[in-house]
Amino acid sequence: MLKIYQYRELNREATQQLVSRNADENNTIGERVESIIAAVKAEGDQALIRFAETFDKVSLSKLYLNQAEIATIAAQIGDEQRLAIDTAYNNIHKFHQSQLKKEAQVETMPGVTCWREFRPIEKVGLYIPGGTAVLPSTFLMLGVPAKIAGCKEIVVCSPPQKDGSINCYIAYVAKLLQIDRVYLVGGAQAVAAMAYGTESMPKVDKIFGPGNQYVTKAKTIVQSTTPTAIDMPAGPSEVLVIADETSNPVFVAADLLAQAEHGVDSQAVLVATSEEIIAKTIAELEKQLAVLPRKEIAAQAIDNSYAVVAADLEEAMAFSNEYAPEHLILATESWQKITGLISNAGSVFLGNLTPESAGDYASGTNHTLPTSAYAKSYSGVSVDSFVKKITFQHLTAQGINNLGTTVEVLAELEGLQAHKNAVTVRKSLAGK
Structure with missing residues (x-):
């Protein structure tokens, strides 16, 4: 069942070791x-x-x-x-x-117009x-x-x-x-x-x-x-649930198991503001796990998962941002107070009535999300993932004259005379 850690007792090295997952140290x-x-x-x-x-x-x-x-x-x-x-x-x-x-x-300056257009990846x-x-x-x-x-x-x-x-x-x-x-x-x-x-x-x-x-x-x-x-780099799936006294342990346990049944290498993390919440959730985990068709898989994933006791929701969110979960569930009635603190997460599920399953299947958001802390630098899949955005610019005679001197000076200070000339020859013609 879930191993339990006290957030205040974890130093920087211990926290980093705890949030690390899916390492292939021996290649x-x-x-x-x-x-x-x-x-x-x-x-x-x-x-x-x-x-x-x-x-x-x-x-x-x-x-x-x-x-x-x-x-x-x-x-x-x-x-x-x-x-x-x-x-x-x-x-x-x-x-x-x-x-x-x-x-x-x-129009970045008179006569200089810039824009972007998307093109699909073929x-x-x-x-x-x-x-x-x-x-x-x-x-x-x-x-x-x-x-x-x-x-x-x-x-x-x-x-x-x-x-x-x-x-x-x-x-x-x-x-x-x-x-x-x-x-x-x-x-x-x-x-x-x-x-x-x-x-x-x-x-x-x-x-x-x-x-x-x-x-x-x-x-x-x-x-x-x-x-x-x-x-x-979207690998084995994961969820982190933040819970407090307003959470429902039945819901929290169900969310953890919904993640755990994906595979033995999935991870389900609970960050709660008291050990009592964790104890109630573990009791529900045992009850719900017993009747799952994929209980052997889910049980192995839960054994590789853990719970963290935080002093308050702000501290819970601090740990979550270090973990950078693929799925983040704010299982609290106070979720509106802490959404602004989220900096690293793939997809977020707000309140006690929003299970991860909704996003996995049918709410409309995408469930292909960054795992293994890649949420610190990647977004989930979207239409943008399937397109390239190409920049365009167009200069009129007014534009080349307005912008030209700036470009000439910058090209010259970098020692790129041909760049400067490409502007100079146009300025002379544009002035006629």
């Missing part, structure tokens, strides 16, 4: 991933087929499902599940569509995790903003099921998003295939999607060795 994961990437780069499709047999225990005759096959599988979905996915799709689309805004032109790769849980919600979170952004080619990879296919929920989302091919490839090998391309799979410009430590490591490696960008 064991890194070395394995590098060998997988090298194999895919050298052997292409054959490596992917071999890895499917090794890791997924599936013998594939081909590496993808086509549009007709996807439609046949999607037809198996039940009405209740279809309605739920449709509702989530509509909410996610509505929230992300609002992000697509044209920026105004700015080829993007979406990694939809499989493993112990298949996640059509992640498909929605990545596919919807990609479509809104206008990406011309969307490559989708997801690990094959035991029958060498995908489930009807993934297929239905593919149909909703008008994706005509789903590649049956998972893990680090999927990332490598999207980064380098194979006989069957085109190379992409940017890779999106969460995954385990192997997927995360593969993304960071290909980003540094190819022109392929990544959304963020």
